[in-house]
Amino acid sequence: MITAPTPTPQAKSWQLHWREAVRDPRELLRLLGLDAEAARISETAAAQFPLRVPRGFVARMQPGDLGDPLLRQVLPVVDEDRLVAGFDLDAVGDAAARGATGLIHKYEGRALLIATGSCAVHCRYCFRRHFPYGEETAAANHWQAALDYLRADPGISEVLLSGGDPLSLATGKLAELTDALRTLPQIRRLRLHTRLPVVLPERIDEELLTWLARLPWPVVVVIHANHAREIDASVGQAVAALRRTGATVLNQAVLLRGINDEAGRLAELSERLFEIGVLPYYLHQLDRVAGAAHFEVDDATAIALHRELMTRLPGYLVPRLVREIPGEASKTPV
Ligand SMILES: *Cc1c(COP(=O)(O)O)cnc(C)c1O
Numbered sequence: 107m108i109t110a111p112t113p114t115p116q117a118k119s120w121q122l123h124w125r126e127a128v129r130d131p132r133e134l135l136r137l138l139g140l141d142a143e144a145a146r147i148s149e150t151a152a153a154q155f156p157l158r159v160p161r162g163f164v165a166r167m168q169p170g171d172l173g174d175p176l177l178r179q180v181l182p183v184v185d186e187d188r189l190v191a192g193f194d195l196d197a198v199g200d201a202a203a204r205g206a207t208g209l210i211h212k213y214e215g216r217a218l219l220i221a222t223g224s225c226a227v228h229c230r231y232c233f234r235r236h237f238p239y240g241e242e243t244a245a246a247n248h249w250q251a252a253l254d255y256l257r258a259d260p261g262i263s264e265v266l267l268s269g270g271d272p273l274s275l276a277t278g279k280l281a282e283l284t285d286a287l288r289t290l291p292q293i294r295r296l297r298l299h300t301r302l303p304v305v306l307p308e309r310i311d312e313e314l315l316t317w318l319a320r321l322p323w324p325v326v327v328v329i330h331a332n333h334a335r336e337i338d339a340s341v342g343q344a345v346a347a348l349r350r351t352g353a354t355v356l357n358q359a360v361l362l363r364g365i366n367d368e369a370g371r372l373a374e375l376s377e378r379l380f381e382i383g384v385l386p387y388y389l390h391q392l393d394r395v396a397g398a399a400h401f402e403v404d405d406a407t408a409i410a411l412h413r414e415l416m417t418r419l420p421g422y423l424v425p426r427l428v429r430e431i432p433g434e435a436s437k438t439p440v
């Protein structure tokens with residue numbers, strides 16, 4: 107018989123789990139029984155975009171394996187210091203698509219709010235690792251700039267909360283936004299782009315679930331997992347709780363060299379996701395952000411992998427292979 111763990115009233119808050127994240131590359135390596143010399147850590151990269159990884163995610167890494175696909179997503183290494191032509195600071199043209207403070211309006215009907223700059227985990231390939239969050243978050247000043255923009259454009263029917271990670275905000279702060287959005291009749295959907303259900307599933311607490319369940323619109327939660335091993339029982343429980351609020355849960359992944367660039371790995375990711383009630387949505391070609399060149403998979407390889415995935419899986423488990431091209435009206439199929 108399978109018994110579910112009973113949550114105790116004195117269970118640690120998600121904020122506490124957040125604060126206990128590992129921030130020192132040497133501590134991370136020590137926890138995994140790895141040699142710091144062999145790891146080729148970059149102090150420069152760590153200073154520019156510090157290591158940060160919740161302990162629950164570390165627990166899913168394989169001790170003694172420097173090539174662990176979860177470790178490689180978070181460890182700052184010297185490969186990041188290489189300057190590579192074409193890999194820039196603003197890889198996806200966000201600066202040009204800025205509609206208001208912290209609001210990016212690129213696609214018809216959908217506006218994306220950079221709700222906050224914080225994330226519970228720092229992914230080395232992140233296209234926003236150089237983003238000027240200091241000045242550019244939508245939650246500042248009670249979301250006023252974003253709300254004014256939305257009010258002035260009745261064509262926007264879907265609001266996307268992104269970041270950073272929008273669930274790094276307190277639930278009360280999110281409710282402040284959705285309370286104001288209720289007064290805008292054009293809003294038909296709310297979408298959250300968040301990696302927290304994967305890297306810090308404790309964030310999916312009762313307060314958050316109550317807020318979600320009471321929203322007047324269909325909610326889509328797009329999580330972000332790149333490898334099947336990121337998904338353990340705690341992630342499964344967080345997703346199940348999200349789905350009980352009525353939310354549709356999708357996944358986006360990034361195609362990453364040395365991490366998930368094999369058809370078998372991608373197939374296993376889709377299978378694992380479906381087992382916990384998540385459908386694959388996008389498989390992104392890497393955004394060409396400075397410091398991430400060593401993760402890039404060339405287009406020919408990406409297309410071949412995607413073709414193979416189509417032969418192995420039912421169509422609904424094959425994510426769309428896309429890339430973001432600045433100035434285009436949608437994500438672009440590769
Ligand atoms: C990716 C993105 C969206 C969402 O695109 P979908 O294809 O609807 O998932 C919306 N706005 C911005 C600025 C984006 O980068």
Ligand code: SF4
Pocket residue numbers: 224225226227228229232233234269270271301330
């Ligand atoms: S969680 Fe998302 S936004 Fe945050 S660092 Fe990772 S990829 Fe970037």
